[in-house]
Amino acid sequence: MAVLGLLITGYLAGTAGIGSPSAFCGADGGCDAIQRSGWSTLLGLPMALWGFGLYAVVAWVSLSRKASPLLRWQRQWRLVLLGLAISVYLTGVGAVVLDAFCIGCLASLAVLAAMFGWLQLRRPVSAPGQPWKRWWAVQALPVLLVVAVLHVHQSGLLHQRPESRRAAALAQHLSDYGAKFYGASWCVECRQQKRRFGHAADRLPYVECSPGGRNTPMTSTCAAAGVTVFPTWVIDGIQHNGVIEPQQLAVLTRFDWDSAGAAE
Structure with missing residues (x-):
């Protein structure tokens, strides 16, 4: 599934880099609106490229056999939760702010949701390694913080000119x-x-x-x-x-x- 995510985000990052519309998207459609919006890039790089990096790290963690099954699962779970939260946030921004959807972005969201579900179903017997309530509380806080910082940065709240x-x-x-x-x-x-x-x-x-x-x-x-x-x-x-x-x-x-x- 991580490889599938790499293919999707790699394609989206490539089309964003050359400025061409993605497949299944019209020239003036929702994908184009999202690609031209301030939410399509982060620190000068296409958001899809950041997603590609996330999938790459998940794939690397999944292939690594140096860590124990529990530790490997914990790392996968954290990474996928972060990617899923950001993907849900960006999809919500597209729907509410831009009134638009990106087929490729929705495909990536579906992959992340499937990965998260798979990790829940195929977790080690000892997972998560602590009570679930505590696990969720500890893991959700940094993810929410990352999404909040991303929202403040991407929405331009820090960059908006004061009234003169x-x-x-x-x-x-x-x-x-x-x-x-x-x-x-x-x-x-x-x-x-x-x-x-x-x-x-x-x-x-x-x-x-x-x-x-x-x-x-x-x-x-x-x-x-x-x-x-x-x-x-x-x-x-x-x-x-x-x-x-x-x-x-x-x-x-x-x-x-x-x-x-x-x-x-």
């Missing part, structure tokens, strides 16, 4: 000017656009075009505005697609960016 007077002033100016920022809750680039404004993003003239999720019809407001891609800015009746830097938005709406910065 200039960003807040520009966001308010955009609303007063009549500019519109059309986007969708599952749109990766829309989240990137909001991050440019830090906590002032709540002041942007944002219009949600897909409140029901990725595969639901666009709202009549967005359809009437001729929106076809996200994000789309409409300024002075002209559409601007993609993420736009605050300085450029200032130029397009004749906002005095330099003076606003000097006031901070």
Whole structure:
């Protein structure tokens, strides 16, 4: 099963490295949204590559005969529990935040779940080596801690820009000017656009075009505005697609960016 996991994550890491869509995934499908999101990489490396490393360590531990059966089982169990917890977390992020699923990621999740079930069924007689309640308590805490740290890092909570007077002033100016920022809750680039404004993003003239999720019809407001891609800015009746830097938005709406910065 570890070898199967190596094949799946190796393939996903390879497609992520060359920027091509995975099999069974359309160019604008859920896999593409996940691959372009901030959750697809960790410390500059594809998340699939980290999964490949985990499977490799599990395979190495499984093939090693230097440790006793109990010690080998304990090591396998800890590694698989960690991988399963992270995989469940990332799948939940895809479903809740991005409204998307990755076939390869789900396949890896299924492999990890099967590995965990197999370890439970085929454990040594002496396993886990201590009372189950204590075993679970001791093992679950570090796993939950790792997932919590991963969430804080991947969600950008540590990297989000604090609200500045200039960003807040520009966001308010955009609303007063009549500019519109059309986007969708599952749109990766829309989240990137909001991050440019830090906590002032709540002041942007944002219009949600897909409140029901990725595969639901666009709202009549967005359809009437001729929106076809996200994000789309409409300024002075002209559409601007993609993420736009605050300085450029200032130029397009004749906002005095330099003076606003000097006031901070």
